[in-house]
Amino acid sequence: MDIRDRKDQNGLKFQAAVTKFVCISGLIVAIPFSLWHLTQGIPQILIMLLPAIAIQATALYLLVRDGFNPMAALMVAVIQIAGSVFYVHLAGSASSYWLFTSSVANFFLVSWFRALVLNLLCGIAVSWLMRENPDFVVRFGINYLMVNLFLFAYTYQLEKKTGEVSHLLYRDPLTMTGNRLALDAALAHAKEHRDRYGTPFTLLMLDLDHFKRINDAFGHTTGDRLLVMFARTVEQRLRATDGLYRFGGEEFMVIAENTALEQAAVLADDIRRLVSETAFPPTEGITLSIGLAELQSDESTDSWLNRTDQALYKAKDAGRNRIRNAIPDAPAE
Secondary structure, eight states: OOHHHHHHHHHHHHHHHHHHHHHHHHHHHHHHHHHHHHHTTOHHHHHHHHHHHHHHHHHHHHHHHHOOOHHHHHHHHHHHHHHHHHHHHHHOGGGTHHHHHHHHHHHHHSOHHHHHHHHHHHHHHHHHHTTTOHHHHHHHHHHHHHHHHHHHHHHHHHHHHHHHHHHHHTBOTTTOSBOHHHHHHHHHHHHHHHHHHOOOEEEEEEEETTHHHHHHHHOHHHHHHHHHHHHHHHHHHSOTTOEEEEEETTEEEEEEETOOHHHHHHHHHHHHHHHHTSOOTTSSOOOEEEEEEEOOTTOOHHHHHHHHHHHHHHHHHTTSSOEEEOOOOOOOO
């Protein structure tokens, strides 16, 4: 699970929470509103709102059961904006204020582009319905357009800033690899897929040999630049499905998805040789020790991480610039 997947998951959770709120608010308002019109001898409003109530209730049920559903959110946006237009058709221009409520909700339900398109189509439809009242059309059109432009500017900038914050939240600020928060999420994702689908995952712990000597000899600024170069070098060998994370200091983790221990050993050796053959000025060269552990059935992420760490220490104890595999824990008797 890479950082982009994690950001997408957080975005979906936010969208689900907002859509639930919109659906619940819509039901709270629509049901008594339609019943009140029924008592006033206007059953058309109840008939008009029944599809909206049914779709909002269905969308709310799907959200609770399955999480965010983009199509359900789009259906809610379409039905509520269509209902608002129909209400204007029945009640006249005085009821146009409902359009502003629906328009605001749409920017929270769907993407800013879809919301803008839906709302502009709504504005065109209402203007056509009220074409015999040009004074209303001009006043409504200007106000409705300005509100939607403001909403567009706000949601667009909010989405941009949220993406920047999410990017920083799961990135190591120096190397721009995943940080510990991203690593924890990726480990949990790997365990979930291993337990559910049997997908093999192997964890690689990379440690730069004698990195303290580099810091002592050339300074921490040079050491930081070397870490950045090291991260870019390792990324050259990784697949799109692999994730690289900074564990701390000069230690990095690679989660190799759909990769058994034997395949990961080949990957580890390629990384080790690539690093040893790459120039990292001002040093003459650096080497790498690597520990490997494949996630076992029903193993916790802590156990998986500990076994990888133990394998790394074995590589160091053996003389560094080596790879060692972790031995699976013996099953409890």
